Amino acid sequence: MSDHRFAVLKFGGTSVSRPERWAVIRAQAQSQREEGRTPVLVCSAVAGVTDDLQTVIAQAGSGSDVDTPLARITERQAELARGLGVDLAVIADEMEELRRLALGAQLLGETSPAVQARILAKGERMSTRLGAAWLSAQGLPTRWVDARDLLQSDGRGPLARRMLAAHVPWDLAPALQRDLGGDAVIVTQGFVARDPDGATCVLGRGGSDTSATTLAAKLGAEVCEIWTDVPGMFTADPRKQPAARLLRALGYAEAQEIATTGAKVLHPRAIAPARAARIPISIRCTPQPDMAGTRIAADAPTGPAQVKALSRRRGLVLVSMETLGMWQEVGFLADAFGVFADHGLSIDTVSTSETNVTVTLDPHANAMDPTVLDAVLADLAPICTAKLVTQVASVSLVGRGIRSILHQLAPALEQFEDHRVHLVSQAASDLNLTFVVDESTADRLLAKLHAMLFAHRPIDAVIGRTWQELFATPSEAPETSPPWWASAASDLHAIAAAGTPVYVYDAATIDARAQALAQLTHVDQALYAVKANAHPEVIRRAAAAGLGFECVSPGEVEWVREHVGPDAIVLFTPNFAPREDYERGFAAHAHVTLDNLHPLEAWPDVFNDRDIFVRVDPGQGRGHHAKVRTAGARSKFGVAPDQLETFAKLADQAGCRIIGLHAHTGSGVLDPTAWQHTAVVLAQCASLFPLATILDVGGGLGVPDRPGRPPLDLDAVDLALASVRQAHPEWSIWIEPGRYLIAEAGVLLTRVTQRKQKGDLRYVGVDAGMHTLLRPALYGAHHHVANLTSPQAEPEIVTVVGPICETGDVLARDRLIAQSKEGDLLLLGTAGAYGAVMANDYNRRGRPREVVRLKNEMED
């Protein structure tokens, strides 16, 4: 063990270009020193300079003008020096040598790889000299170290590789530890190393990242931080998908895979040294230094198998090789692959079947000259029929244990229904599943897959916030007011004192939502879906605002009649209900909906001389989880459009009138145009039902499941329905929201019973469980958790669990919650809908209490 402790911090081009970013660099170096580590700062060249140096090389090589790019380089350095208040003379000798090298090469009209390396290394040498001078001037003990004295390449490979894409071994170097250890901040260059002959060489693309991790491994550093202009790796390219989520923790192998398949923040080559030495890599954001970025480490929380990122690569070339009975032919694959190798092409993905082998070639790894491809086809001709497909792109799902979760991906894979898939390839490492599709569809496909896989994932220890949320400027940030419970703590403590777990519903919030629904301009009747919460006070308040009711069982119909009387409009929408349920519905003067032919065929007498609604399956289900999507071929609800004609005939025969068309696509929908789409589908079926005057477009109006997320825009829902109204002024439009009225009005209060640490995981046990709130266990639903007793305590990542004898009894997984102790009161938000109604007495643990919070009093 060395006596010295190190932290290697790498700062990229944009981080070292601006004077204010150097203040961040100084602060980070200082805080490492305060924690007893020697900061080793590995810096890139000022942004743009490496490109300018490439231009110098290209121009010099062709014997043309080098003054313009050299002047640009000088100006970039001068600007930084001015901003830092450092004398440009600090780099005078570096600039002079650069000029000499450039002019010499210009004279010769060529640049050898060795000269190119010396020219390219200048960018880092200049930025670090300026930076080190500034840090010293700030009073920080600073030592500038020539990177060539730290990193020596192994000198293997042809000359160009040896000098321009050098490989540096990363064995622990005790002498280096002794030399660099101490009080001074070390400032050195990324990308630059020395070859065994003593000449300057550079590390190639991503070189500074690799320098940092290699140096970290050699020094046995405690951490290697990669500071750049984004805070880490994301679930997709955030510049294309603003809803991409920050990946907070990754293992080395996954990070390598994500870096390889697209993410640009960390070069994939850089991971190996850190991995070998088990040094954690943290990706940090220089413009936002307080933001925790992505941490890549051996101890990353593994969690369940899951997709962590999507990536796409364009411009691939696909070669399909057909041959009959190739498996009988010994060595076919070797021969075929040999052809690619002979032409210097590296194969990216492979898929094989009995008669076909298809491969993709990545243009970034191959010089894709059409003549080379023609030559490959010609060489393959004797052994198979080879075909070339260009303009294809790959879309990869990257994550851990993909093979074990293929079934969970089924809804996402439905996206491929409309896309031609040329090839599917599953990595042997089980870290990625790749689809090769036409380039023109790849972006759209990726956007859809991303929405399906990540839009509803709760924030946890692995998946963080969206890019939008992290970088929304205040004007772009959604305006959300704090939830009602944020200013009701004393009421909530008083209610909880009488016993937990308890659901509390805020009357004012219920009234506000009910009124908003009643006032929609283009909705003639809003019906409250009683199944969301059947508390009598909730029902009475809905009725007082003028809402009708949507009920799914005779029990609900009769309950509404009991609590609000005979006048309320009630729509009964049973599904696979027995014959007597329909009879009870009619007896209670409800409008009855039918969503199957069987009742009309088997019990026509029940429907004789009745007015009924037909529930249509509009084809596409929507909602927050597959289990709540109630349309489409795999759902048990609704009459399929191709059976509607028969339905109309049977209704006629039974002597009943279809007065309304109904559809409900699912629950928890945040797209304000969803109900307009449903109305359009219903309108298309209307010609079969000439007596129908009502279009009921169902419920499903969603609410954000965590504070700060944008709510459903109710005005936009209304506006979208205006177009339906305009096209069909003869129809009444009905909707039937449940959740929208009551979800946010309700919270669940529960007390901490105990804590437990097991392995990496910290559990907080509470007196509520899946028997009290089933949604997390059933749908993986997210409910915000707050500690009402100690809201200011230091936050910690915990998993909140109940007392039920099931592993699935988890209310919130890997959440950042203010530290709690036994007896603390926790609140679960957005729990008013499908909370108490789905509670049960499993394990004979009893059902929760329910309390309505009126302004200043409480009512049980």
Ligand code: LLP
């Ligand atoms: N109308 C019909 C015909 C329905 O089936 C439903 C809900 C609604 C209206 C009201 O949907 P809402 O506006 O509340 O989303 N237990 C699940 C939700 C199941 C919804 C069942 N049907 C959950 O906790 O998310």
